[in-house]
Amino acid sequence: MISTDPARPLPPGRFGLPLVGETLSFLRDPDFASKRQAEYGDIFKTHLIGRPTVVMMGQEANRFILSSHMEHFSWREGWPGPFRELLGESLFLQEGEQHRRNRKLLMPAFHGAALHSYFDTMVSITQHYLQHWQQQDALVCFDAMKQLTFEVASTLLIGSEPGALTEQLSQWFTTLTNGLFTVPLRWPWTPYGKALQARDHLLAHIEQVVKERMAHPTQDALGLLVQSRDEQGDRLTLEELKAQALLMLFAGHETTTSMLTSAMMALAQHPKSLETCRSEQQALAMSGPLSLEQLGQMPYLEQVLKEVERLYPPVGGGFRGVIKPFEFNGYRVPEGWMALYQMRSAHYDPHCYNQPDAFDPDRFGPERAEQRRNDYTLVGFGGGPRICVGLAFAKMEMKIVLALLLRQYQWDLLPDQDLSLSRIPTLRPRSGLKTNLQPLANAVRSR
Numbered sequence: 001m002i003s004t005d006p007a008r009p010l011p012p013g014r015f016g017l018p019l020v021g022e023t024l025s026f027l028r029d030p031d032f033a034s035k036r037q038a039e040y041g042d043i044f045k046t047h048l049i050g051r052p053t054v055v056m057m058g059q060e061a062n063r064f065i066l067s068s069h070m071e072h073f074s075w076r077e078g079w080p081g082p083f084r085e086l087l088g089e090s091l092f093l094q095e096g097e098q099h100r101r102n103r104k105l106l107m108p109a110f111h112g113a114a115l116h117s118y119f120d121t122m123v124s125i126t127q128h129y130l131q132h133w134q135q136q137d138a139l140v141c142f143d144a145m146k147q148l149t150f151e152v153a154s155t156l157l158i159g160s161e162p163g164a165l166t167e168q169l170s171q172w173f174t175t176l177t178n179g180l181f182t183v184p185l186r187w188p189w190t191p192y193g194k195a196l197q198a199r200d201h202l203l204a205h206i207e208q209v210v211k212e213r214m215a216h217p218t219q220d221a222l223g224l225l226v227q228s229r230d231e232q233g234d235r236l237t238l239e240e241l242k243a244q245a246l247l248m249l250f251a252g253h254e255t256t257t258s259m260l261t262s263a264m265m266a267l268a269q270h271p272k273s274l275e276t277c278r279s280e281q282q283a284l285a286m287s288g289p290l291s292l293e294q295l296g297q298m299p300y301l302e303q304v305l306k307e308v309e310r311l312y313p314p315v316g317g318g319f320r321g322v323i324k325p326f327e328f329n330g331y332r333v334p335e336g337w338m339a340l341y342q343m344r345s346a347h348y349d350p351h352c353y354n355q356p357d358a359f360d361p362d363r364f365g366p367e368r369a370e371q372r373r374n375d376y377t378l379v380g381f382g383g384g385p386r387i388c389v390g391l392a393f394a395k396m397e398m399k400i401v402l403a404l405l406l407r408q409y410q411w412d413l414l415p416d417q418d419l420s421l422s423r424i425p426t427l428r429p430r431s432g433l434k435t436n437l438q439p440l441a442n443a444v445r446s447r
């Protein structure tokens, strides 16, 4: 706990127009935060989504918000209203003891034996999609990856069977996601009204599955969650299970889609890295089909994934509500404001990374290990005690998809497409990344 000195000034910056503040510039200008940082330094005030907000940039700010002073911040107060209503009482919104207990209950479904048991399903879904994609002239990678990652998430997290129902669930999710970033007008024809209906359909489906799992426990993540008990021997209630399952599905596919799309783009643009990745995979394929053991023997692919996380973090940062006043860099921030940590500031900081604009996976190799110079310089999955719960799940899935792609296929970016990046709801090239996926002439046809 730090006390604040009321004589300290508020951070520099400006609040912008009445009511809207600077929300429109923030949403429209991808360089909003870096321009203000150049003008005011690593902390500045602004006014976003109806609240006075302090934006805190860089590695020290990341450590301050994510770990060392996290008791000054609330997740629940940080999420805009539509998130709270559409995503319900799930881990995203919980704090303190309730969060600690529920995170502990969720963890076993994403680590250790459970994670290993997901391997075969991830591989077979990926193989199915790869075969389907090679028949298409122009593959829009973002859309294609979204189908794949949703099928992986819905199969492994809530035990759905591929087919019409999974497609319906995916459509409801798209409608729900579209409502997260709109004005919450509740009429049935508005994007928000449609998102509320989609949420109700999803929750009704999940409720049915939860009840089935309660009667007949299974080994998918929801089955494990239904069986999980806290220290008192209590388990999550039906309402809690429904909210956590909805959150897992939401958090578990669009972010992974974004990072896989960026990885395909970066590799197509950097033939030397692509070749190194491919050689690593082909050497492994000589010793047999893709296996769990092999996933631990891909150091270069892991470096590529870190570099993609650094240059193209799917989520730009995180909002928090300030629940206790604090001081940072000599400025005072009052209770009731919002705080935003911004990933790109540390990821692109020349004090943290050499030539930060360059795609250079070797910076994460054992000789240079640039991320070790300082903590909290790579925060694409957040950091500290509330780091992404699905980190290991997402990394395993991304390694499987990329390893199989690299072993069996080549791809080029099609000409005349808009590769500028759109950032909301998750980062992606505006074209969706159009490629022509072709089987490799000398592909190693192991799985």
Ligand code: HEM
Residues within 6 Å of the ligand: 091, 092, 103, 247, 248, 249, 251, 252, 253, 255, 256, 257, 259, 313, 314, 315, 317, 318, 319, 379, 380, 381, 382, 383, 385, 386, 387, 388, 389, 390, 391, 393, 394
């Ligand atoms: C590439 C894929 C992913 C990325 C980039 C990502 C990113 C993030 C980030 C940045 C946070 C913290 C946000 C903040 O500090 O405000 C977070 C939290 C979280 N993520 Fe992920 N995520 C990914 C995949 C997943 C998957 C696959 C799941 C579940 C199946 C998942 C579930 C969660 C949950 C439940 C939290 C909240 C943790 C807590 O509050 O304790 N994520 N994720």
